[in-house]
Amino acid sequence: MSRAEALRMFKARIKTETLRELVEVVSTLVSEVKLSISKDGVEVRAVDPSHVAMLVLKLEGGIFEEFTGEPTNIGVDVEKLKDVLRLAKPGENIDLQYDGGKSRLIVKVGKVTRSMSVIDPAGMPEPKVPNVSPPAVAVVAMDEIRQGIRGSESISDHVTIQVEPEVFRLYSEGETDRVDLHLSKGGPGLTRLESKEPVKSMYPLDFFSAMMKSITSADEVTLHVGNEYPLKVEFSMANGKGSGRFLLAPRVEED
Amino acid sequence: MSRAEALRMFKARIKTETLRELVEVVSTLVSEVKLSISKDGVEVRAVDPSHVAMLVLKLEGGIFEEFTGEPTNIGVDVEKLKDVLRLAKPGENIDLQYDGGKSRLIVKVGKVTRSMSVIDPAGMPEPKVPNVSPPAVAVVAMDEIRQGIRGSESISDHVTIQVEPEVFRLYSEGETDRVDLHLSKGGPGLTRLESKEPVKSMYPLDFFSAMMKSITSADEVTLHVGNEYPLKVEFSMANGKGSGRFLLAPRVEED
Amino acid sequence: MSRAEALRMFKARIKTETLRELVEVVSTLVSEVKLSISKDGVEVRAVDPSHVAMLVLKLEGGIFEEFTGEPTNIGVDVEKLKDVLRLAKPGENIDLQYDGGKSRLIVKVGKVTRSMSVIDPAGMPEPKVPNVSPPAVAVVAMDEIRQGIRGSESISDHVTIQVEPEVFRLYSEGETDRVDLHLSKGGPGLTRLESKEPVKSMYPLDFFSAMMKSITSADEVTLHVGNEYPLKVEFSMANGKGSGRFLLAPRVEED
Numbered sequence: 162m163s164r165a166e167a168l169r170m171f172k173a174r175i176k177t178e179t180l181r182e183l184v185e186v187v188s189t190l191v192s193e194v195k196l197s198i199s200k201d202g203v204e205v206r207a208v209d210p211s212h213v214a215m216l217v218l219k220l221e222g223g224i225f226e227e228f229t230g231e232p233t234n235i236g237v238d239v240e241k242l243k244d245v246l247r248l249a250k251p252g253e254n255i256d257l258q259y260d261g262g263k264s265r266l267i268v269k270v271g272k273v274t275r276s277m278s279v280i281d282p283a284g285m286p287e288p289k290v291p292n293v294s295p296p297a298v299a300v301v302a303m304d305e306i307r308q309g310i311r312g313s314e315s316i317s318d319h320v321t322i323q324v325e326p327e328v329f330r331l332y333s334e335g336e337t338d339r340v341d342l343h344l345s346k347g348g349p350g351l352t353r354l355e356s357k358e359p360v361k362s363m364y365p366l367d368f369f370s371a372m373m374k375s376i377t378s379a380d381e382v383t384l385h386v387g388n389e390y391p392l393k394v395e396f397s398m399a400n401g402k403g404s405g406r407f408l409l410a411p412r413v414e415e416d
Numbered sequence: 417m418s419r420a421e422a423l424r425m426f427k428a429r430i431k432t433e434t435l436r437e438l439v440e441v442v443s444t445l446v447s448e449v450k451l452s453i454s455k456d457g458v459e460v461r462a463v464d465p466s467h468v469a470m471l472v473l474k475l476e477g478g479i480f481e482e483f484t485g486e487p488t489n490i491g492v493d494v495e496k497l498k499d500v501l502r503l504a505k506p507g508e509n510i511d512l513q514y515d516g517g518k519s520r521l522i523v524k525v526g527k528v529t530r531s532m533s534v535i536d537p538a539g540m541p542e543p544k545v546p547n548v549s550p551p552a553v554a555v556v557a558m559d560e561i562r563q564g565i566r567g568s569e570s571i572s573d574h575v576t577i578q579v580e581p582e583v584f585r586l587y588s589e590g591e592t593d594r595v596d597l598h599l600s601k602g603g604p605g606l607t608r609l610e611s612k613e614p615v616k617s618m619y620p621l622d623f624f625s626a627m628m629k630s631i632t633s634a635d636e637v638t639l640h641v642g643n644e645y646p647l648k649v650e651f652s653m654a655n656g657k658g659s660g661r662f663l664l665a666p667r668v669e670e671d
Numbered sequence: 672m673s674r675a676e677a678l679r680m681f682k683a684r685i686k687t688e689t690l691r692e693l694v695e696v697v698s699t700l701v702s703e704v705k706l707s708i709s710k711d712g713v714e715v716r717a718v719d720p721s722h723v724a725m726l727v728l729k730l731e732g733g734i735f736e737e738f739t740g741e742p743t744n745i746g747v748d749v750e751k752l753k754d755v756l757r758l759a760k761p762g763e764n765i766d767l768q769y770d771g772g773k774s775r776l777i778v779k780v781g782k783v784t785r786s787m788s789v790i791d792p793a794g795m796p797e798p799k800v801p802n803v804s805p806p807a808v809a810v811v812a813m814d815e816i817r818q819g820i821r822g823s824e825s826i827s828d829h830v831t832i833q834v835e836p837e838v839f840r841l842y843s844e845g846e847t848d849r850v851d852l853h854l855s856k857g858g859p860g861l862t863r864l865e866s867k868e869p870v871k872s873m874y875p876l877d878f879f880s881a882m883m884k885s886i887t888s889a890d891e892v893t894l895h896v897g898n899e900y901p902l903k904v905e906f907s908m909a910n911g912k913g914s915g916r917f918l919l920a921p922r923v924e925e926d
Contacts, residue, residue: 241825241848244822244825245822247821248818248821248822265847265848265849271815271818272815272818272819272852272853272854272860273818273819273822273850273851273852273853274850274851274852274853275822275848275849275850275851276848276849276850276851277847277848278847278848305526305527308503308526308527308528309527309528311502311503312499312500312503312528312530315496315499337520337532337533338496338520338530338531338532338533339520339530339531340528340529340530340531341528341529341530341531342527342528342529343527343528343529344527350527560781560782563758563781563782563783564782564783566757566758567754567755567758567783567785570751570754592775592787592788593751593775593785593786593787593788594775594785594786595783595784595785595786596783596784596785596786597782597783597784598782598783598784599782605782
């Protein structure tokens with residue numbers, strides 16, 4: 162750890178709901194996360210251990226109720242943050258304080274203070290975000306996506322997303338049965354659909370389901386889809402003060 | 417499968433609540449069920465694999481919001497219907513479509529379509545309903561029955577129903593303890609009681625409990641009871657547009 | 672059993688909520704309990720099988736809606752009382768009847784009667800209550816205690832209570848992390864604090880947590896704390912018509 166890093170420290174106050182959203186999204190992919198914290202907000206880049214999925218997340222602007230200190234990278238155990246969030250009563254804020262180096266991260270909620278060991282961020286993965294630009298775009302109601310996922314879960318371990326010029330489809334096929342979510346361009350549940358030609362990819366349902374269930378405050382998500390191509394999911398967080406992006410590798414169908 | 421059967425098909429729309437009631441009741445006895453569907457409604461006869469209990473169920477008249485097609489027998493996996501019911505939002509209807517023969521049953525709820533393989537009804541049991549006429553009759557509040565069952569569950573694997581000219585009793589006896597539901601003729605919880613002489617029979621509690629818990633919309637049930645004789649349970653379904661009848665073999669007490 | 676005891680009997684009516692509070696508190700320590708019942712109320716003394724914790728409980732005065740009979744000691748299975756409590760609907764009373772000796776205890780709730788075998792109280796432990804007078808006293812909001820316990824549960828199997836002249840602390844330390852509930856004299860959550868010098872003791876968290884969770888109607892508890900000394904917890908029950916007292920042995924810290 163460099164001397165500069167060792168001196169970095171901060172004090173911040175954040176709404177419980179905002180931290181909870183961040184933790185929910187992050188915990189779908191990793192159990193330890195590097196948070197890049199500054200007065201501008203929090204940034205996260207995370208890749209799951211099997212390198213199937215990636216998360217890029219930015220909580221910006223007024224995300225902290227209060228902030229003093231320096232830009233700081235800090236590695237934390239996601240489960241410990243969940244422990245703390247369970248202590249918060251509705252409307253309570255959470256105070257974070259870190260004095261740099263090997264000192265503990267101090268998290269205060271109500272009258273309870275948790276001090277937790279941190280992980281040296283220097284040893285944590287710093288994933289490069291690949292340039293992924295799938296050709297088709299659909300903005301879909303979370304509500305419908307969740308129904309489609311619930312249906313698919315009784316059928317298969319995989320889900321296929323298919324975008325045609327006039328139709329968005331999310332389906333799973335088993336040996337005998339099939340579940341199909343079907344949304345028409347211009348109809349309810351589908352705010353936007355852009356696809357010059359039909360594209361489709363199959364994804365692992367466990368990852369896709371966990372990602373979608375972790376998105377708790379957005380009413381809709383933007384799905385970028387290609388042919389046997391990584392999925393890009395964009396969503397807003399913290400009442401529009403932040404945004405997240407999942408990437409998910411496709412499963413190549415054996416023909 | 418005969419040519420006539422192969423051509424049979426139908427399209428129907430049914431309230432989610434109605435299908436849910438049917439599925440709840442059926443699933444207490446079987447995992448696969450033959451539904452006899454026509455514009456008049458749905459009929460079911462089912463017997464559990466151990467031949468301890470039987471169900472006869474008739475949803476009639478205006479049970480379908482819409483119906484076109486022919487009278488059709490179709491065999492379905494009860495668990496798959498439960499999967500679909502989990503997708504329905506309050507107030508949504510469920511659309512069923514079947515094109516006959518080996519084609520899939522298409523079930524549509526909201527924007528999600530499930531296509532499920534069917535089971536050839538020709539190979540499914542067609543139970544004969546025995547003529548069971550126990551001498552005593554009691555019309556009992558579901559609420560009280562449920563309390564009696566809950567009490568019995570901490571005592572024994574069996575429950576005894578006893579009907580006397582002035583009293584209805586449901587009880588379980590363990591080695592040291594006993595739980596007794598006691599309702600008096602003319603008192604609350606007992607709408608009707610007809611019994612010339614005291615009768616009683618003991619039944620397996622697991623079946624009796626599952627049956628009673630599956631009856632969700634009726635406020636009371638009619639119990640026909642004899643001496644070491646099958647129990648007949650009659651109940652209304654779908655706000656009076658249907659009715660069901662369970663038969664349950666007694667356990668003969670060893671004296 | 673003496674002739675006098677054999678003749679003792681009583682009939683009593685008690686609010687479901689009152690019996691539930693008693694059973695909750697008792698079941699943290701024992702599975703069988705001796706109840707000393709008279710027209711004045713119910714008294715209990717119980718010690719857990721490992722002799723780590725003790726309970727003294729007194730429900731007095733108007734605790735019975737009705738009572739006729741003699742002072743009676745009766746041994747009951749706590750789980751059986753819980754079974755009965757599960758049958759009660761909101762607002763229902765519970766009727767108890769015992770005819771003495773080896774007769775069953777008859778418990779009536781709604782239309783359901785449970786008759787349960789009793790345990791000869793002569794064979795049950797009659798714990799002597801030790802004279803425990805820890806020097807420091809804190810009256811703490813249950814709400815805060817529960818938060819502190821929840822935080823501690825993710826850290827350690829033990830919890831330390833520390834009382835200083837101006838501060839009440841409840842904390843747990845793990846290898847790297849620590850959770851600390853901190854209440855200041857005169858501040859919210861701490862009604863009273865009396866401590867001439869700092870004292871602290873460590874207690875097993877499972878016992879302390881179960882005790883605190885069993886206290887359901889009190890808003891605050893009085894904690895008497897010393898240095899490596901038994902904890903005394905006093906709390907009110909049944910809307911002030913009763914009171915309970917837990918004693919809990921400290922864990923001596925190895926230095």
